[in-house]
Amino acid sequence: MTNPAVIRDLQGKVALVTGATSGIGRAVAVQLAAQGATVVVHGRDAARGAAVVTEIEDAGGSARFVSADLSEPAEALRLANEAGEVDILVNNAGVPWFGPTEKLDAETLDQLFAANVQAPYLLVTVLGPKMVERGSGVIINMASRAGTIGQPDSSAYGATKAALASFARSWASEYAPGGVRVNSVSPGPVYTGAANRELFDVSGSTTTLLGRAAEPSEIAELVGYLTSPRGSYITSADIAIDGGRPPARPDSGRSALLTP
Template sequence: MTKTLEGSIALVTGATAGIGRAVALQLAALGAEVVVHGRSAERGAKTVQEIQNAGGKARFVAADLAEADDVRRLAAEVGPVDILINNAGVYKFGTTADTDDAFFDEHININLRAPYILVAQLVPGMAARGGGVVVNLSTIAAAVPARMGGVYGASKAGVELLTRVWADEFGRSGVRVNAVQAGPTETPGTAATPGLAESFATVTTLGRVAGPDEIANAVTFLASPQASYINGAIVQANGGQLAIAP
């Protein structure tokens, strides 16, 4: 495999499992030094070891993305990066009437505020150095209403809008910002609710759940030099939307 990211440093949030772990492994295989973020030091160590066993470079930094000051501490501890993958997220379900302040705040703080802070802390440095890449993870629920998933979808719709804003804000400085709109994916998070991903898969044209690597492939492509003229895009890796039928 060509080491197209040799010499670069990448921060991947939520990189100890699921899509984030797959992204971290792929970026490392392309030569990037990967900063693995998560909350579990044990899972972080496993991801780092897996990367190192394959000949890559990685280190783990823990942080609670629900706490704004801890997000800033994460950025400071990681230092300058060339690639930022805003992958970490939370998704819970409930009706509007059943959604309390804690439920609402958790989604907004982790899914929307944390990426905003990381971009504010890390991307000006990319711009000053003349280049860099940000890839944000979104969801089909940002574009298609998901029953009892309004807060989750709204937080990710915000991420998609910010993706376009940041592409405009930093593009002239050589920083590309894109997002991947993921469909139903088999991860430890979805596995905790048996049948969840499979039920969403029934409304995709492919009719199946994605594997983490399938979503990571899109993320890694956007982070690579091969996507050098793609900026402000919301790439759909969601299995396709079924046509309206009579």
């Protein structure tokens, strides 16, 4: 059964959510489906993809799974074409890496930028012009507080997320005449299941004004709003959803933010 409290304002829309088999991506896919969109669930694991599709269908929504390794340019382009006519693109998939700058080798650096920066760019090269042709569309880039707040052990990862926010501003300007809105969302610490929950409890309590990490569903609610007609006057924005940033403390630990 669908949640009657959810506004079904995405009826007739098709949404592609990358990295939708876990964490924030999964929550976004479920949220957009609840709002009425048909969701193209992207991931690399077919079993986890099938589980998300089943979850959506059991709730009365519509979804299908498409697998692709977004670290490969040809795979990103294939995904864009297999997704078909897409009204909403959520560039959520990404590869994390945290550690001292000198510990990141050139090959891993290339992989980080291929998955986090190159793949969203290639998806938009295919899907953005199609949205313009239809006269409407929404693109959301999942950036991060790590892209705006300098912190130890995240120089390369933060740079990839800063690039996504920059892309959003440029694409918003480029595609606005065609009726396409583009924004980025910058979460702080979120319980994504990627690490021990206790670590996120510590991070949330020490690095946010609200004193806690976010649930993926809280990030998804914002994405649902931005992709809907309710967010019709919002474009070229990078929206922080990070529980508030407290004043810096000299005793802050390394890699304390645990941002997505």
